[in-house]
Amino acid sequence: MTTVSRVPDLRTDIGDVLITEEQIRAKVRELGAQVSRDYEGRSVTLVSVLKGSLPFMADLMRAIEIPVQIDLMEVSSYGGATTESSGLVRILKDLSSTIAGKDVLIVEDIIDTGLTLNYLLRYLRGKGPNSLRICALLDKPARRLVEIPIDYTGFVIPDEFVVGYGLDFGEFYRNLPFIGVLRRELYEPR
Ligand code: 5GP
Numbered sequence: 765m766t767t768v769s770r771v772p773d774l775r776t777d778i779g780d781v782l783i784t785e786e787q788i789r790a791k792v793r794e795l796g797a798q799v800s801r802d803y804e805g806r807s808v809t810l811v812s813v814l815k816g817s818l819p820f821m822a823d824l825m826r827a828i829e830i831p832v833q834i835d836l837m838e839v840s841s842y843g844g845a846t847t848e849s850s851g852l853v854r855i856l857k858d859l860s861s862t863i864a865g866k867d868v869l870i871v872e873d874i875i876d877t878g879l880t881l882n883y884l885l886r887y888l889r890g891k892g893p894n895s896l897r898i899c900a901l902l903d904k905p906a907r908r909l910v911e912i913p914i915d916y917t918g919f920v921i922p923d924e925f926v927v928g929y930g931l932d933f934g935e936f937y938r939n940l941p942f943i944g945v946l947r948r949e950l951y952e953p954r
Contacts, residue, residue: 772933772934772936772937774937774939774940777937777946777947777950778927778928778937778940778944778945778946778947779944779945779946779947779948780944780945781942781943781944782921782924782926782942782943782944782945783919783921783929783942783943784942785941785942787919788823788901788918788929788941788942788943789823791901791918791919792820792823792824792827792901792918793827795824795827795899795916795918796824796826796827796828796829797827797829798916799824799828799830799869799899799916800828800829800830803830803867803869804830805830806830806867807830807831807832807833807867808828808830808831808832808833808867808868808869809832809833809834809835809863809866809867809868809869809893810824810825810828810832810833810834810835810868810869810871811834811835811836811837811859811863811868811869811870811871811888812834812835812836812837812870812871812872813836813837813838813839813870813871813872813873813880813884814836814837814838814857815838815930815932815938816873816874816930816931816932816938817871817872817873817901817930818930818938819929819930819938820871820873820901820918820929820930821834821836821871824871824899833861833866835859835860835861835863836857836859836860837855837857837858837859837884838855838856838857839853839854839855839856839880839883839884840852840853840854840856853879853880853883853884855887859891862891863888863891863892863893864891864892864893865892865893865894866893866894867893867894867895868888868893868894868895868896868897869897869898869899869915869916870884870885870888870896870897870898870899871899872898872899872900872901873900873901873902873929873930873931874900874901874902874903874904874926874931875898875900875902875903875904875908875912875914876904876907876908877907877908877909877910878908878909878910878911878912879909879910881898881900881912882910882912885898885912897915897916898912898913898914898915898916899914899915899916899917900914900916900917900918901918901919901929902918902919902920902921902926902943903917903918903919903920903921904920904921904922904923905920906922906923907923921943924945925945925946925948925951926943926944926945926946927940927943927944927945927946928940928941928942928943928944929941929942929943931943933946933950933951
């Protein structure tokens with residue numbers, strides 16, 4: 765786990781606001797409407813990946829107007845005090861219900877290298893859902909190592925380390941209502 769040796773300053777640690785609260789709200793509404801249309805006449809099971817996807821999941825489920833069930837998984841993708849993906853994926857919390865025969869939509873905060881999702885896709889496919897799609901709030905394609913078929917994308921972002929709206933650095937900054945770029949000097953050795 766990343767440790768931060770100082771108490772973060774939520775205001776001055778952010779370089780730029782990349783996506784405002786209003787932009788997120790509008791996009792989530794749009795995604796919810798799209799999902800409601802695509803799955804009309806059915807129900808959808810949202811599987812979210814803790815902890816970063818928590819605000820997105822909470823907002824998206826309320827923007828969907830068809831019957832929804834939810835489940836939560838937790839995986840670790842980053843090892844140590846780093847902003848780089850380790851490629852190692854460990855399941856910390858598994859699904860609590862079966863998804864066999866269900867229409868499953870994975871709700872992810874951000875797809876970076878794609879290693880986490882690649883692993884999860886294979887894992888969830890093995891559980892026999894009727895369908896399996898991906899909804900990602902943020903897509904950072906610059907560092908992709910494996911191709912991921914993203915069905916619903918919120919925003920495509922540049923290769924910056926972002927925090928807020930669930931995304932952390934050292935477990936902090938998740939409560940920011942917007943998505944911002946963390947100042948580089950906070951995680952890069954000088
Ligand atoms: P991937 O396996 O696609 O490289 O990484 C997926 C996970 O890495 C995300 O769910 C998220 O936890 C973390 N991650 C990737 N990029 C960022 C970023 O810019 N900021 C933060 N806070 N986490 C990131």
